[in-house]
Amino acid sequence: MSAVQVSPLPLLRVRGVGKRYGDRVALHDASFDLWPGEVLAVVGESGSGKSTLLDAIAARSRPDAGSVQFHVRGGGLQDVFAMTEAQQRLLSRTDWGFVHQNAADGLRMDVSAGANVGERLMGLGERHYGRVRATAADWLQRVEIDPARIDDTPRTFSGGMRQRLQIARNLVTQPRLVFMDEPTSGLDVSVQARLLDLLRQLTRQMQLAAIVVTHDLAVARLLAHRMVVMQQGRVVETGLTDQVLDDPQHAYTQLLVSSVLQP
Numbered sequence: 001m002s003a004v005q006v007s008p009l010p011l012l013r014v015r016g017v018g019k020r021y022g023d024r025v026a027l028h029d030a031s032f033d034l035w036p037g038e039v040l041a042v043v044g045e046s047g048s049g050k051s052t053l054l055d056a057i058a059a060r061s062r063p064d065a066g067s068v069q070f071h072v073r074g075g076g077l078q079d080v081f082a083m084t085e086a087q088q089r090l091l092s093r094t095d096w097g098f099v100h101q102n103a104a105d106g107l108r109m110d111v112s113a114g115a116n117v118g119e120r121l122m123g124l125g126e127r128h129y130g131r132v133r134a135t136a137a138d139w140l141q142r143v144e145i146d147p148a149r150i151d152d153t154p155r156t157f158s159g160g161m162r163q164r165l166q167i168a169r170n171l172v173t174q175p176r177l178v179f180m181d182e183p184t185s186g187l188d189v190s191v192q193a194r195l196l197d198l199l200r201q202l203t204r205q206m207q208l209a210a211i212v213v214t215h216d217l218a219v220a221r222l223l224a225h226r227m228v229v230m231q232q233g234r235v236v237e238t239g240l241t242d243q244v245l246d247d248p249q250h251a252y253t254q255l256l257v258s259s260v261l262q263p
């Protein structure tokens with residue numbers, strides 16, 4: 001499985017990104033490129049710096065070192081941290097999506113499923129109620145939620161449905177890049193499998209680039225073209241997913257892979 005690289009410029013360029021919390025180095029010198037339509041998994045054990053990396057790249061927290069550049073529509077690579085807050089917010093509402101591990105963090109729990117999806121469209125200036133509702137109903141269907149539930153709030157949804165609704169809310173604006181933080185963990189195994197299938201299908205159909213943080217190598221295997229392995233805040237190995245998983249080079253990756261094979 002390899003990504004199609006049609007653009008001469010990456011969608012995202014991460015260089016030397018680092019972050020400390022007091023004396024603790026949470027992230028050190030992370031660098032990689034992400035290409036349009038490419039899914040990249042970030043794997044590593046708990047505390048290895050995966051979420052710190054994701055939050056820094058998604059401009060949710062400012063790194064202490066390094067740069068993150070995004071290929072904006074109709075422009076070149078632009079330094080995300082040189083943008084104004086308003087520009088960053090616009091990116092988050094349009095070209096970027098963020099799928100949280102806990103769906104409640106990415107949804108408005110007290111408004112209807114339809115409004116959760118439609119709200120992002122309205123944020124982009126769509127004012128026609130009929131169109132917003134029709135698009136929301138269409139997206140509910142795409143994520144396998146019965147459109148008859150459009151007026152129900154996510155509080156009445158199961159964990160898997162909430163996560164699918166969060167995905168619909170993020171994808172309705174046709175973003176080019178979606179950040180996902182452990183999108184399937186905390187769900188039953190059968191629900192996880194269905195969600196993974198859906199994510200795989202949607203990322204392919206929409207030619208969506210994604211950065212998926214996961215501690216689960218099976219998630220990386222199924223979703224990602226390429227992967228980054230982190231240990232103690234450092235990227236210790238990167239490569240095509242199948243290559244890294246079938247022939248890990250770094251001792252830590254070998255340990256991760258063998259611990260899955262021999263539970």
Ligand SMILES: Nc1ncnc2c1ncn2[C@@H]1O[C@H](COP(=O)(O)OP(=O)(O)OP(=O)(O)O)[C@@H](O)[C@H]1O
Binds near residue numbers: 024025045046049215
């Ligand atoms: N707000 C914070 N204040 C202090 N230390 C932090 C903070 N956030 C993270 N850390 C530390 O930074 C390191 C990396 O944490 P991070 O959450 O990025 O790891 P992770 O790989 O995402 O772990 P997990 O899979 O458990 O979420 C850890 O040592 C953690 O204790």
